[in-house]
Amino acid sequence: MKKTVRNIYLGLILFLMYAPIVTLIVLSFNASKSRAKWGGFTLKWYASLFQDKAIMTALYNTLIIALLSAVLATVVGTAASIGINAMKGRSKTIMMGITNIPILNSEIVTGISLMLLFIAFRVTLGFSTILLAHITFCIPYVILSVMPKLKQTSKSTYEAAQDLGAGPVSAFFKVVFPDILPGIVSGFLMAFTMSLDDFIITHFTKGPGVDTLSTKIYAEVRKGIRPEMYALSTLLFVSVLVLMILVNTSPKEPKDRKTVSKRKSLQRGLRLAIPLLLVAVLAGGGAFYYFAGAKDAGSEKLIVYNWGDYVDPKTIELFEEETGISVTYEEYETNEIMYPKILSGAIAYDVVCPSDYMIQRMIENDLLAKLNLDNIPNIKNMDSIYMEQSRSFDPDNAYSVPYCVGTVGILYNKTMVHEPVDSWDILWDSKYADSILMQDSVRDAFAVALKRRGYSLNSSKVDQLIQAKDDLIAQKPLVQAYVVDQVRDKMIGNEAALGVIYSGEAGYTKRENPNLEYVIPKEGSNVWIDSWVIPKNAKNKENAEKFINFMCRPDIALMNFEYLTYATPNKAARALIKDEETRNSKILFPNAEDLTNCETFQFLGDDVDSYYNELWNKVKSN
Known part of the structure; x- marks a missing residue:
């Protein structure tokens, strides 16, 4: 009995240790990018890796x-x-x-x-x-x-x-x-x-x-x-x-002297091979860096700071080929990680792609340079709707050029939700308890609660924020999870009925699971805009403007749209989309009337931000 219990205990420990690794290995052979859907066996991710x-x-x-x-x-x-x-x-x-x-x-x-x-x-x-x-x-x-x-x-x-x-x-x-x-x-x-x-x-x-x-x-x-x-x-x-396995395997010592001698020679060879391999790595990598550096020496340079995986790598290569400008591409994960680096001036980035409210903050703190629009003639391709929306954080459109746009709305499963979905109220319906996914983001969560009551998602009024906080606390027992990217996989895998999601993600999930539908609630929502800007301490401003102009070119904007699946504000690029359903998608390209009650996030000041975070902590810890 004791031995059985010990074996079960050991098995449980091994399962908890290695189940995630086995899952990871299985996913490496999954043809689908979604963790929730098996698309068949493939080795393409290994080929793509190298x-x-x-x-x-x-x-x-x-x-x-x-x-x-x-x-x-x-x-x-x-x-x-x-x-x-x-x-x-x-x-x-x-x-x-x-x-x-x-x-x-x-x-x-x-x-x-x-x-x-x-x-x-x-x-x-x-x-x-x-x-x-x-x-x-x-x-x-x-x-x-x-x-x-x-x-x-x-x-x-x-x-x-x-x-x-x-x-x-x-x-x-x-x-x-x-x-x-x-x-x-x-x-x-x-x-x-x-x-x-x-x-x-x-x-x-x-x-x-x-x-x-x-x-x-x-x-x-x-x-x-x-x-x-x-x-x-x-x-x-x-x-x-x-x-x-090699280190811990101890084969039986052979009695034959010749075999012993061969084994010792092999061991000496292995010991010698390891340092030689390390030297080869050093030499090969050193040569790579030397020749790469020699190739770029004397060429014009550009340092781009962008969201992770937020541009088609081929467009960077094309820009380098056409202009002769060498691009150093750096990624960040959130606006809040990006901002301190720009503020410190430790690195002189030439082009950055922040979100709307962060651009406003950077303008207010005199961190951005005004754009010379004569060097960006392709700005004419931008949809006037989004240029007008940009004025909420860049009043004269003097510091930013839109790159990607979208909305925040409700993604729902038509096989689980049989009533019309047109209001944020459905996220407080007890019949969907433990089947609702909310964004794990203070501004996005409060935007839902504020808009539901008819308030601005940029509200700084204490009474309105307290009402929103109370509503989120009341909703919490119904929420399956507060997530970010996981909403995509959970909805594809039919693990939830309703989820708050970004429109770009919604388009992808709908292709993976036809039972999913996306809607912008009638009370309005957030229209987000990520735009190209140039920091004031940029050392290559003209090259930065060439880069922004290049990204506004219709064929390049189309490449980025097809790579990202996030909507492009570039009207000329949209006209080049071959698939009619995608080109006319209300999810990706809503009409002006669909955005009537929508707003962009604004920077509300450090004190208000702190108050939002304080209320959000109360929601999460309640």
Whole structure:
């Protein structure tokens, strides 16, 4: 009985540990991009993975940074350990205490501190700052590994070697070094692992165009993971699994001397192959960076800062080919992550693509440069409806050019909802308890509650906001989940009857599940507009305006629309859409009358934003 219970317990633990990994592996072979729908077996995501320059570059960056930082941290950490070990009394105690602080300290404190240090000394954030940060982060772990071995060494043996004629350096390498080598190796491996696994410090110290796997995966999670990442994770898991099996498999020792000799030769070969492989990675990657740098040297440059996966990569390549301008493309996950970077001035981005309310905030804080519209003649292709909507956050249309637009509405399943859906009220109907999905966003959630009562979604009136808060609390027992991208997969998989969703996502979900329908409620909703802007500290303003003009070209706007599925405000591009149903879709391209009661979000000030967040916390914690 005891053995059975033990086996069940062990099985449960293994299931909880490996079920997510098995799910991930299965999804890597799913032909459908949706996690909720099996589209058949495919290997296309693996093929696409190795053709994805961004992912491959992130993989290389991860390996090279981990290897370089581990080697340098091991050298510095070992030297520091020897110095600390030579100290006596209080000095040694103090130094060990200082060494342990970074280990005990929160990583986010270390990351922010290093970022501020680099900014203070006007060091441009990039590959070098990540490397320096990782070395700094890893050194204490090396010291922690080497110090115990140094304490075990006999000082008299070292002195005896010197008495026999060995110099200090020779005595160290012949007597001390072999004794502490296990600690050095352990420190190197720990530093390599810590660097390889790090996200937080990398996130705060990286610059444009530099990503590691951790930051790349984080960006993917924020916007919805692409199947290529499942394939990459599967390959990494399998690689680690194979290495673990090889390391932990101990075959029986053969009696034949010739076989023993062959096995030892093989082991020596494997030991030699690992450093040679690392050298090959270094050399190959170094050559790649050298020739890539030589190719771009002297060419005009442009740094673009945009939402993750928010432009067709082919359009960037076309822009580079046609203009000769080299583009460094950097991604962010939210407006709130983007804004502090622009505010700090740590990186001079040339083109950014914020949302409506954030553009207003940036204008008010004098962070944007006025556009020279003579350099952007293709702005004539913009739909006048959206140019007029843009005036709510850019009164003279002087700082921004619309890129993607959409609405927020209700997505419902026609097989589960048999009544007309035309009002936000249905999200408070108890018959749909545990079948309603709400956006996990303070402004989007409050917009629903405010519009339902006929108020502005930009309301700053205390009584209106309290009513909205009370309504959201009353609705909470009916809500299955507060989600962001997951609403798409849950609705496709028939896991909920109603969900608040962005129109661009709604178009995709309807293609995957014909039973889904989207509506803008009669009380009105949010019209969101993401637009191209140029920061005031941009170093390549004319190139930035060339880029914006290029993105406004009808054929390029069409490429981005087909890649993103989010609606384009470009009328000329819309006319080029071949599929008539898509071209006339009310979901993607609502008429002016459909937007009568719709508003764009506005920046309400830091105090009002704080009050919104305070009320939202009460909703979530109630």
